[in-house]
Amino acid sequence: DQQVKQNSPSLSVQEGRISILNCDYTNSMFDYFLWYKKYPAEGPTFLISISSIKDKNEDGRFTVFLNKSAKHLSLHIVPSQPGDSAVYFCAASVYNNNDMRFGAGTRLTVKP
Amino acid sequence: DTAVSQTPKYLVTQMGNDKSIKCEQNLGHDTMYWYKQDSKKFLKIMFSYNNKELIINETVPNRFSPKSPDKAHLNLHINSLELGDSAVYFCASSQKRVAGQETQYFGPGTRLLVL
Numbered sequence: 401d402q403q404v405k406q407n408s409p410s411l412s413v414q415e416g417r418i419s420i421l422n423c424d425y426t427n428s429m430f431d432y433f434l435w436y437k438k439y440p441a442e443g444p445t446f447l448i449s450i451s452s453i454k455d456k457n458e459d460g461r462f463t464v465f466l467n468k469s470a471k472h473l474s475l476h477i478v479p480s481q482p483g484d485s486a487v488y489f490c491a492a493s494v495y496n497n498n499d500m501r502f503g504a505g506t507r508l509t510v511k512p
Numbered sequence: 513d514t515a516v517s518q519t520p521k522y523l524v525t526q527m528g529n530d531k532s533i534k535c536e537q538n539l540g541h542d543t544m545y546w547y548k549q550d551s552k553k554f555l556k557i558m559f560s561y562n563n564k565e566l567i568i569n570e571t572v573p574n575r576f577s578p579k580s581p582d583k584a585h586l587n588l589h590i591n592s593l594e595l596g597d598s599a600v601y602f603c604a605s606s607q608k609r610v611a612g613q614e615t616q617y618f619g620p621g622t623r624l625l626v627l
Contacts, residue, residue, distance in 0.1 A: 402554065432614075434615065436618075441620070441621070442620050442621070443516070443602050443604075443618030443619050443620045443621050444555070444602070444618045445617075445618065446615045446616070446617065449615065487553075489555065491555075493614075499557055499560070499567070499569075500557065500616060501557075502547075502554065502555035502556075503554075504552060504553050504554050505553050
């Protein structure tokens with residue numbers, strides 16, 4: 401039962417353009433959402449998070465949007481850079497519960 | 513300085529063997545985890561552990577057991593390895609700053625191949 405879904409396995413964008421990565425979830429109890437970035441042969445690294453009490457969180461070129469009614473979140477990267485090329489995982493957790501659920505990841509390729 | 517480290521990075525072994533993967537974190541975190549990334553690339557939690565509580569994902573076979581000699585280490589022991597155990601195993605740690613909201617920091621992964 402995949403409670404966190406990333407339906408696009410890959411995304412390719414041109415350098416300087418916006419990258420939009422999407423994530424859907426089914427468990428309405430989730431109240432904390434994160435994006436992780438993963439390079440080959442490395443572990444995932446934390447990128448940005450958002451609590452369910454917010455609908456937007458921004459950190460430099462990265463913005464996460466949360467639409468609770470649609471159970472959907474997205475990660476926007478503007479402008480995209482070749483170094484952003486990686487696999488991006490969406491993750492979600494429930495208050496006071498260590499059980500974090502991950503999506504399958506979206507491979508982003510930013511072309512120079 | 514590596515925050516979360518795992519050894520070995522690669523592990524190739526025969527079916528039926530017993531093996532261990534070590535994990536150490538130098539972040540001072542109080543909770544550690546083991547994840548398995550399967551062939552479909554899903555990251556699935558296997559265990560979470562702090563000095564008070566071990567939480568086991570009920571789908572994890574009892575051939576897998578975590579051992580924590582101290583707060584900075586959580587090792588993964590696997591008995592009677594099977595072909596289906598081949599995967600990448602990630603260790604992670606976290607420190608709750610706000611109750612229920614935490615960021616997990618991951619190790620580089622251990623690629624296990626069972627022949």
